[in-house]
Amino acid sequence: MEADRRESRFRVAVAPGELWLVQDLLNTAGIRKPRENVPDLLDAPDTAARWLSRHGIGGDSPGVSALQRLRDTVRQALIARDHDSGAAPARPVEAAPRMRLDADGTVRFVPGAAAIPALVERVLIAIYDAQRDGTWRRLKVCRNPQCLVAFWDASRNTSGAWHDVRTCGNAENLRRSRARRAAGGHRAEGAAPLEQPGQPVQDE
Numbered sequence: 001m002e003a004d005r006r007e008s009r010f011r012v013a014v015a016p017g018e019l020w021l022v023q024d025l026l027n028t029a030g031i032r033k034p035r036e037n038v039p040d041l042l043d044a045p046d047t048a049a050r051w052l053s054r055h056g057i058g059g060d061s062p063g064v065s066a067l068q069r070l071r072d073t074v075r076q077a078l079i080a081r082d083h084d085s086g087a088a089p090a091r092p093v094e095a096a097p098r099m100r101l102d103a104d105g106t107v108r109f110v111p112g113a114a115a116i117p118a119l120v121e122r123v124l125i126a127i128y129d130a131q132r133d134g135t136w137r138r139l140k141v142c143r144n145p146q147c148l149v150a151f152w153d154a155s156r157n158t159s160g161a162w163h164d165v166r167t168c169g170n171a172e173n174l175r176r177s178r179a180r181r182a183a184g185g186h187r188a189e190g191a192a193p194l195e196q197p198g199q200p201v202q203d204e
Ligand SMILES: [Zn+2]
Pocket: 142, 143, 144, 147, 148, 149, 162, 163, 164, 168
């Protein structure tokens, strides 16, 4: 069933169409948090084989490192786009899918036959199409630098920053308020006057 195949490793909303493939590739990455150690699916032969077969590539599949490199480049690009982290730019990745002119006049990229290079081509074509139709900006990686789970941001104004506000969002708010307190620049809690809507500031 389509819905089952598209379920996410981290229980996040999944991107539509082929963009889901990009999201699924991003989410093969491991997570190293203090109390949560999620392995990298492309690091071990058995988990890599399972992931690849899910995307139609069976048997012995050399070249997983090309996929890892692609994944890490996409991740870095999304971090550079959305996070204020000053991430180093990633090395470009190249692929050479064929172009095809269809009978109706539409020109599209066509990935090659099934193997890892074809999967790389599918991922690049999906990104290309998403950048043209405007959906690319909704594929994000969680702003928690220890998490980086890829999620589909369905918010109306594309303002989503966390794969899960309750875990990563709250943890970050706590970290920031602790950092502010440690810096000594805090006001006593409750002492600051709240801004009241509808009461214009008197500026004389
Ligand atoms: Zn997260």
